[in-house]
Structure formats: C-alpha cells, structure tokens
Amino acid sequence: MKGLPPVLITAIVLVAGFAACAVQFPNIASTRVVGNLLTDNAFLGIVATGMTFVIISGGIDLSVGSVIGFTTVFVALAIEHWGVPPLVAFVAILALSAVFGAAMGAIIHVFDLPPFIVTLAGMFLARGASFLLSTESVPISAPVYSTVSDFALRMPGGGRLTAIAIVMLVIVVGGALLLQLTRFGANVYALGGNRATASLMGVAVGKMTVKIYMLSSLLAGLAGIVFSFYTSAGYSLSAVGVELDSIAAVVIGGTLLTGGQGSVIGTFLGVLIQGMIQTYINFDGTLSSWWTKIATGILLFAFIALQQGLVALARRPAAKPGGAVS
Amino acid sequence: MTALLPRRGIAQILALIVILAVDRVVSPQFFDLRLQDGRLFGSLIDVLNRGTPVALLSLGMVLVIATRGIDLSVGAVMAICGAIAASLADSHSLPVVLAAALGAGIVCGLWNGFLVAVLGMQPIVATLILMVAGRGIAQLITEGRIVTFTSPDLVWLGNGAILGVPVPVAIALGMLILTGAVVRGSALGLLIEATGGNARASELAGVGTRAMILAVYVWCGVCAALAGVIAAADIMGADANNAGLWLELDAILAVVIGGTSLFGGRFSLILAVLGALIIQTMNTGILLSGYPPEFNLLVKAVVVLAVLLLQSPKLSGFAGIMARLRRTKS
Numbered sequence: 048m049k050g051l052p053p054v055l056i057t058a059i060v061l062v063a064g065f066a067a068c069a070v071q072f073p074n075i076a077s078t079r080v081v082g083n084l085l086t087d088n089a090f091l092g093i094v095a096t097g098m099t100f101v102i103i104s105g106g107i108d109l110s111v112g113s114v115i116g117f118t119t120v121f122v123a124l125a126i127e128h129w130g131v132p133p134l135v136a137f138v139a140i141l142a143l144s145a146v147f148g149a150a151m152g153a154i155i156h157v158f159d160l161p162p163f164i165v166t167l168a169g170m171f172l173a174r175g176a177s178f179l180l181s182t183e184s185v186p187i188s189a190p191v192y193s194t195v196s197d198f199a200l201r202m203p204g205g206g207r208l209t210a211i212a213i214v215m216l217v218i219v220v221g222g223a224l225l226l227q228l229t230r231f232g233a234n235v236y237a238l239g240g241n242r243a244t245a246s247l248m249g250v251a252v253g254k255m256t257v258k259i260y261m262l263s264s265l266l267a268g269l270a271g272i273v274f275s276f277y278t279s280a281g282y283s284l285s286a287v288g289v290e291l292d293s294i295a296a297v298v299i300g301g302t303l304l305t306g307g308q309g310s311v312i313g314t315f316l317g318v319l320i321q322g323m324i325q326t327y328i329n330f331d332g333t334l335s336s337w338w339t340k341i342a343t344g345i346l347l348f349a350f351i352a353l354q355q356g357l358v359a360l361a362r363r364p365a366a367k368p369g370g371a372v373s
Numbered sequence: 374m375t376a377l378l379p380r381r382g383i384a385q386i387l388a389l390i391v392i393l394a395v396d397r398v399v400s401p402q403f404f405d406l407r408l409q410d411g412r413l414f415g416s417l418i419d420v421l422n423r424g425t426p427v428a429l430l431s432l433g434m435v436l437v438i439a440t441r442g443i444d445l446s447v448g449a450v451m452a453i454c455g456a457i458a459a460s461l462a463d464s465h466s467l468p469v470v471l472a473a474a475l476g477a478g479i480v481c482g483l484w485n486g487f488l489v490a491v492l493g494m495q496p497i498v499a500t501l502i503l504m505v506a507g508r509g510i511a512q513l514i515t516e517g518r519i520v521t522f523t524s525p526d527l528v529w530l531g532n533g534a535i536l537g538v539p540v541p542v543a544i545a546l547g548m549l550i551l552t553g554a555v556v557r558g559s560a561l562g563l564l565i566e567a568t569g570g571n572a573r574a575s576e577l578a579g580v581g582t583r584a585m586i587l588a589v590y591v592w593c594g595v596c597a598a599l600a601g602v603i604a605a606a607d608i609m610g611a612d613a614n615n616a617g618l619w620l621e622l623d624a625i626l627a628v629v630i631g632g633t634s635l636f637g638g639r640f641s642l643i644l645a646v647l648g649a650l651i652i653q654t655m656n657t658g659i660l661l662s663g664y665p666p667e668f669n670l671l672v673k674a675v676v677v678l679a680v681l682l683l684q685s686p687k688l689s690g691f692a693g694i695m696a697r698l699r700r701t702k703s
Contacts, residue, residue, distance in 0.1 A: 164677070168678045175670030179671065191697055291504065335512065339509070347502045
C-alpha cells in the first residue's frame, strides 16, 4: 500500500488529461500516438526508474543526463571508429556506468557528503569526458541498429510497439518487482524512512548506498544505449537536462522527495504525463515547446504542495511548529 | 576586514596565486594592462569582467547556503530578468528597465523563499520548480526569439567603464561591499548562520528563522537579476535558452571553493567571490592554453571533488579515512 494515494492521484491526472486531449483532438486516442509516446519517452522511463530508487532512499542523482550523453558517444565511437562489436560495446559501457555509479555511492557514504553535490561533480565529469571523446555528432550505421529500429510489435489500430519501448516496459516492470517484492527494495524504503533506524535494524547502509547509485547509473547507461538506438547517433550534448525531467517524473509519480515513499509505477505514470503534455503541444501546433517546461513546473509544484499537505496531515498529532528547513 | 577575511582564506588565496602563475606561464602577456578609450584592457580585467555574473550569483548563493539551503533557479532567474531588461530597453529609460528586472528578481526570490520558509519544502526541490519553469517563462517573455536592443544606457552597463574599471566589475564590487556591510555590519550575518546551524534551536532562541530564510532567497533573486541584466547588456540581447545556463552550478562551486559549508552555519562573502574568480581564472587559463573549452568541465569536477573531500565532516586527515574505512567494513 506504500504511496498508493499519490499514485492514484497521478493516475487520475493522466486519465483526465488524456481524456481532455482526446476530446479536443480525437486522433490522440489511437494506439499509433500511444506507441509513439512510449518510443519517444523510452529512455526517460528507464532512467526515471533508476531515479525512483535513489529518491526513495533519500538521495538524488544529478549525473544521469551526462551518463546518457557519455554512453551515446562511447557506443557510437566504439562501434564506428574502434571496430568493437555492438554487443561488446554495450556490455563495456554498462559495466563502466555501474562502476561510475558505485564510485559516487561510495564517496557519498564514506565521506558523508550530500548526494546532490557528489552527483553534481559526477555530472561535470561524465559530460566533460564525453566532450573529450568527441564534440561532434557521430552517426551509427551498424546493421544491428537498423534491424532493431525496424523491429516492432503491431498493436491493434496500427500502432507500433518498438523494441526500445519494449525494453522500457520490461525495465519498469522489473524495477517495480525489485522495489516491492525483494529484500533490496524493502531496504531502499528503510533507508529513505530513517537512515539511523535502518542501520540499527541491520541494513548495511554503506553497501545499499553503493548499490542504489550503481543501479541508477547502470540504468542511465542502458537509457543511453536506448537513446543511441532512438537517434542512431552519439552526441556529447544529448540528453542535457534529462536529470530534471526524470526527477520531475518521479515527483509527479507520487514519490516523496524526502524519501521513504513512492513507487516505480507512479514514476512510469509521471513519464507518461510529461509525454502527454508534449504530444498535446505537438498536436496543437500553435503552442511553442517551452510551454512543456511551464506545464511541467506547474505540475511539479502542484504535486509537491500536495505531498507537503499530506505529510503535514500525517504529522498533525505531533504538531511541529515553525516549518523549519532541514 | 577581519570579519570578512578569516584565516581560513589563505588556501583560496594561495590557489588563486598558483593558478595566476600557471596562466602567466601559458600566456606571457597575462598581466599586461593598457588604458584605451578610458577603460582598462588586458587578460586580468577580462577575468574580472567575465567572472562578474558568477561572482554576483555567488554573493546571493552563499547566504542561501549558509541557511542550509540551495538555490538551483538562479540561472533561470538570470534568463527571466535578462529577457525583461532586453524587451524594455528600447522603449523605457534605464531606471525603469532596472526596476522591472530587479523587481522580477525579487518576485522570483519571494516565490522560492515562500516555498522553503512557509511551506517547508526542501530547498533543492522548491527551487527546482523555478529552474524547470523559469526558462519557459523567459521564452514566454521573449516570444521564443533572441531579443536584441540598442539602448546605449543598458549597453553601458555591460561594456562601459567607471574610472577605467568596467561597469560590471564596479557593480559586483559595490554589491560585495553592500552585502558585506549589511550582513557583517549588523547581527544579520550571525542570525543567518544561526538559522543554518540549527533552525529549531534558533527559532526557540528568538531568531525569526522564516524571515531570515525569506530574506536570503530574495537577496539571491536580486543578485541573479543583476547578473542577468549584465549578461544581457554584455551581448546586447537576451537569449532565453542560453542566458545563465549552468551558472547555478558555477555559483555553487564558487561557494564551495570559498570554504562555505554546504551543511550551513558559516559563510564568507569575500571567499565566495574569490571562489568565483578562481573558477574564471581557470576558465581563462584553459582558453589561453589552447585546450578546448570543454576541458573546463573535467577540471571543475576534479576541483569540486577535491574541495569536498577536504571539507568532509567525517574526514580530518588520513587517519580519519582509515578509521572511517575500518568502521565501514565492520
């Protein structure tokens, strides 16, 4: 039941929003549009799943956008210039991302530093490293890319469920199961609830912190591979600002930013809401794309204010005046 | 000045001197200054001039961080205020333009401060909202175009000179003195530090913590607005997409390099500005040495990590690391 009410609200917002869009543009309610929406947001869904774990555990990972950028450049260069088979390149970059995340988690834990600033340094590092590799867009022409891009499951109504959308759905379902059904998931909630209590109850805080950031970076690496399939290129400036989009998706999905509550399914709905806003703006044609940012900001505010209200209600018996920042 | 320049500033000053020396090796003309058309020119002046936006941002940011907060929205606020200044510049007089831009900065600061102080949101989240939406708002003001202007008054703010000193540098210096006089000339600085040290205890001791928090975010908004106006005046236009992009990170970095703890409770204005100058001296040095500017990011990452590790509360020397590792293993 963890975090169910906020998720329900997210679901209602999504359905109501979709209905409103469909009333205005009947064409939106087709599997074609839904299929495209899933494909366009595949990388965001994957990276936001990892972010959900980090945020539930009480942390934050600002480096994911840069890791995606680095991954696309690395994969493109490895396949096109260094002659590495695509599969080997994928395994190498996933391993590299995992080590990168583990290192950030270790620094956060061992030196007791705020996750926000450590992952900020990680963001600079990964983006700088991708610039070092190449500052130009590197097209990928490996046969596996065209094969995968052509592959799609036909949905009724002519929609295409592409390979990268399927990967995203698998990750979302896998992430949800990992979070809800395993000891690892329970420990993530425990860490976010109260670090000291979790430690006293026998959660290995250090190991968990390392694993959580490793998972986030690993999924960011996977999102980078998916992104390279999506664009068929590697570019060091790709996915700038994705960390904000994914944090927004997590928050809109009802995950508490202070940690301890939330769900992967909610995050998935949050990704869909952002995709829906984008789709609406595309359909409308007269609105500029910057309305997406304003709408996302308003939604962010609405959901955080809602959470704040819920938390305040829950704490009312313990009446804590002052509203101090902590 | 003792209150402004504590002994712990020696490391930063040494760092600046070392980087300046490296720059001198890279570019022998680095310290050359010449006076032309009543304005000083040279690499050093260039460092000061280019460093102005980050220095201004760090002046506001350091106070916010002292209260244990953070303001991620300063880059977006720069874009909004730059856009307002650029749109009004050709039709209104300079005081009106400045008042509108600074007013917008105050409104942005009030919004952030309201979310943090009154609604009790985590600062990183509260300011994230404006960071995301702010650039959209700036685009709304410029209608998606890059707004250019020709008003000589506003251009003077970015490119003019007072007694040979570029106007942006003079403004930043003025703001440093003003901020220093207000927070260190009164008990205000102490109260801000108290709020960051322990908000609850300060509240019980009679400190108006909410008012303190609101005030520092407003001041941060004002500083960001000034930086936005100067950035717009410098390029004679407002680019809502790129004005102030990533500068919030530079400002935080400057504050961290300046030795202000991210855990709140103590701050130094002058060291934060020194931090901004260190960053800009590195940037200029990297440019002069012919490395691609992208190299900056890597250098910054290494610097911020090194400073953080030195600042780590769990770390006092090598013995601290070993003890910590042993405890982690057990």
